[in-house]
Amino acid sequence: MRAAVLHTHGRPPSHAEHPDPVAGEGSSIVRVSAAPIVPLDLLCASGTSYFGAPALPYVPGVQGVGVVEESATVARGTRVFFATSAGMTAGDGSFAERAAVPDEDLVGLDVEGVSDAAVAALGLSGVAGWMALTWRAGMQAGEKVLVLGGGGAVGQVAIGAARVLGATRIVAVVRSEASRERALAAGADEVVAAGSDVDELTARLGEPSYDVVVDPVFGVAATAAARVLAPGGRLVNLGGSSGDEAVFSSSVLRSKSASVLGYTNNFLTAEQRRDALTAVLRHAAAGAIAVTHETVALADIADAWQRQSTNATSGRLVLTFDVRGGG
Numbered sequence: 001m002r003a004a005v006l007h008t009h010g011r012p013p014s015h016a017e018h019p020d021p022v023a024g025e026g027s028s029i030v031r032v033s034a035a036p037i038v039p040l041d042l043l044c045a046s047g048t049s050y051f052g053a054p055a056l057p058y059v060p061g062v063q064g065v066g067v068v069e070e071s072a073t074v075a076r077g078t079r080v081f082f083a084t085s086a087g088m089t090a091g092d093g094s095f096a097e098r099a100a101v102p103d104e105d106l107v108g109l110d111v112e113g114v115s116d117a118a119v120a121a122l123g124l125s126g127v128a129g130w131m132a133l134t135w136r137a138g139m140q141a142g143e144k145v146l147v148l149g150g151g152g153a154v155g156q157v158a159i160g161a162a163r164v165l166g167a168t169r170i171v172a173v174v175r176s177e178a179s180r181e182r183a184l185a186a187g188a189d190e191v192v193a194a195g196s197d198v199d200e201l202t203a204r205l206g207e208p209s210y211d212v213v214v215d216p217v218f219g220v221a222a223t224a225a226a227r228v229l230a231p232g233g234r235l236v237n238l239g240g241s242s243g244d245e246a247v248f249s250s251s252v253l254r255s256k257s258a259s260v261l262g263y264t265n266n267f268l269t270a271e272q273r274r275d276a277l278t279a280v281l282r283h284a285a286a287g288a289i290a291v292t293h294e295t296v297a298l299a300d301i302a303d304a305w306q307r308q309s310t311n312a313t314s315g316r317l318v319l320t321f322d323v324r325g326g327g
Helices: 039-046 116-136 155-163 177-186 197-203 219-227 252-256 271-286 300-310
Strands: 001-005 014-017 027-037 063-070 079-083 098-102 106-108 142-146 169-173 192-195 210-213 229-237 258-260 295-299 316-320
Touching: 001 300, 014 300, 027 116, 027 300, 039 155, 039 300, 063 098, 063 116, 079 098, 079 116, 106 271, 116 155, 116 229, 116 271, 116 295, 116 316, 142 155, 142 219, 155 169, 155 210, 155 271, 155 300, 169 177, 169 197, 177 192, 192 197, 197 219, 210 219, 219 229, 219 252, 229 252, 295 300, 300 316
Parallel strands: 142 169, 142 210, 169 192, 210 229, 229 258, 295 316
Antiparallel strands: 001 014, 027 063, 027 098, 027 316, 063 079, 079 106
């Protein structure tokens, strides 16, 4: 089969022939139709992640969409989303024409009206954006929501999700004009420019009034956001793209009975992940939630990988495959 194969840590994968996967006990073979290139793919392939350096060669790709081709438990032809542990444990991922996937990591897709590429672009970012609001923050209709990193995939989902969950006002913080446009397209009422000065950003965010903050960036933005939480407000952190540290005032948090909460998809059960993705896709089918994305052919993996590593993209990059047999 054709695949994107990594031969050297820290270098882009190459488009090459690779052995077909074999379905072990409790796993299925999925013919892949779309697979997003996400930051975790690059981190694992760098050989410097906390998971350790993956054995080479291997096929990256921690998420994908396709149809079941061979399985003892799932009907052939079933359309599915799936996650893999490629780069974190031994084995290949989704950047190939076929992938062997544990049955528990398959999520059946019974929602129509959302293309495979769009499903891939949403993927686990969609799960994170939805669950950070619903499960972790316990957002209620009528609340005001602040989304940090509003132009990213998680941010776009969180904006759309806040809208369908009944937020009265949604404000996004972004770093670029392109991100500003994506946040507005996702449904933000207002977009605020990020910055390196905490006091200036706090002033731009306005009076303390945000019931929920979705924070995939941390750093200065999280410090400022904590200052503008409403009484009983909740800040949910699910990433650190702007730094691993933020400063929170004890007196501010105590005076508001505010909460700072952590979130990771890794704590979800398979059922929670399935239900969250299904909810997101139903709203996506109605046009309420989307992630801006661009499709690229598997053969162009090296260029796409380089673009992702330098943030030279207009949205999420999604590898696409011909499910009838092309690469």
